[in-house]
Amino acid sequence: MSSVNRQIVLASRPQGEVTPDNFRLIETPLAPLAEGQVRVRHHLLSLDPYMRGRMNDTKSYAPPQQLGEVMIGGTAGEVVESRNDHFQLGDRVVGMGGWQEYQTVDARDRGALRKVDTTHIPLSAYLGAVGMPGVTAWYGLVRIIAPKAGETVVVSAASGAVGSAVGQLAKARGCRVVGVAGGAEKCRYVTDELGFDACVDYKQHADLKALSGALKAACPDGIDGHFENVGGLVLDAVLLRANAFSRVALCGMISGYNGEPIPLQFPQLMLTNRMKVQGFIVSEHMDVWPEALQDLGGLVAAGQLKYRETIAQGLAAAPDAFIGLLKGRNFGKQLVQLI
Structure with missing residues (x-):
């Protein structure tokens, strides 16, 4: 085993879009384990949109990522050293490494x-x-949107790690599911492989009138539930098509992660339609994780919940892969493979 740990730290805070200069690759020595400690060799790193918000030194639901510290993120790997009776060499583990x-x-x-x-x-x-991502999808759909069979559910960023799971879970509950994604390839994946009923390519509908018209054609009976990952124009278009007593789960607002304002053009529609619009952070609902993970794990093991991964190779590739994620270059879940 190596005696050195290679790490990527936050070198500077982004001014607008993230750049490679915001990160720095360093090496630190690995100290001997103390009693009760475990050492994990990471096989995979998770890259997720929430990390962008943590790079800013602004008030949010979680403290900001500190300069000079290892970038936060989920990890999966194996135990390579242990001074803890509950973990043995070779155990596969996940954490926030x-x-x-x-x-x-x-x-x-x-x-x-x-x-x-x-x-x-x-x-x-x-x-x-x-x-x-799976638990995020599960919570927003099951606990906030709470769809009934026959209702129409719209999902933005539908080909991503969260959106793809939302749509499949909604289909399993008997809903008509419409995705919003960027590009013909992603839209084909959403309908042909994931089983959505329709998918709107937002790149082909650059203004509110066009996007709203496309949603109207895809949702002839209006929209009863919406899972929002993007915000901006997509949310405006959904509000124009929303039914009375519709529900919106606000998961992400990636359209404004670089500091852009995200004005709503017709916020009065939330009142007119008596809508429930609820933001959530899945880490604040740990009580549902066991139920959600059991449901999701059973579906994946049975091949009933499909997913796609984009995998970058090597720790040094993480910054560029993360920038690509923020620009929508990834397809499905963005990972970095270390082994």
Whole structure:
């Protein structure tokens, strides 16, 4: 095992769009383990849109990423050293190890590491469909939108790690599901492979009138539920097509992650239609994780919940892969493979 840990730290805060100069690759020595500690060799890093907000030094639902510290993020790997009776060499685990090759944790801290079974579920899925993105999809759909069979549910960023799971879970509940995605290839994936009833290519509908018209054609009975990952023009178009007593789960606003304003053109429609619009952070609802993970894990193991991954190779590739994620270059869940 190496005696050196390679890490990527936040070197500077972005001014607008993220650039490679905002990150720095460093090496630090690995200290001997103390009693109760576990050392994990990361196989995979998870890259997720929420990381962009944490790079800003602004008030939010979580403290900002500190300069000079390892970039935060979900990880999956194996135990390579242990001074804790609950973890053995070779155990597959997931945690929040960040952008680095090794993680050293006091495994006595509840929730620091979670063992996972890779017999029927690939390790990578525990960072996607059977991890935080999957639980995010499950919570927003099941607990906020709470769709009934026959209702219409719209999902923005429908080909992504969260959106793809939302749509499939909604289809399993008997809904008409319409995705919004960027590009013909992603839209074909959403309908042909994931089973959505329709998908609107926002790149072909650049203004509100066009996008709203496309949604009207795809949702002839209006919209009863919406899972929002993007905001901006997409949300405006959905509001124009929303039915009375429709529900919106606000998961992300990626259209404004670089500091752009995200005005609503017709916010009065939320009142006119008596809508429920609820933002949520899935880490604040840990009570539902066991139920959600059991549901998601069963579906993935049975091949009933499909997902796609974009995988960058090597720790040094993480910054460019993250920038690509923010620009929509990834297809499905964005990961970095270290082993």
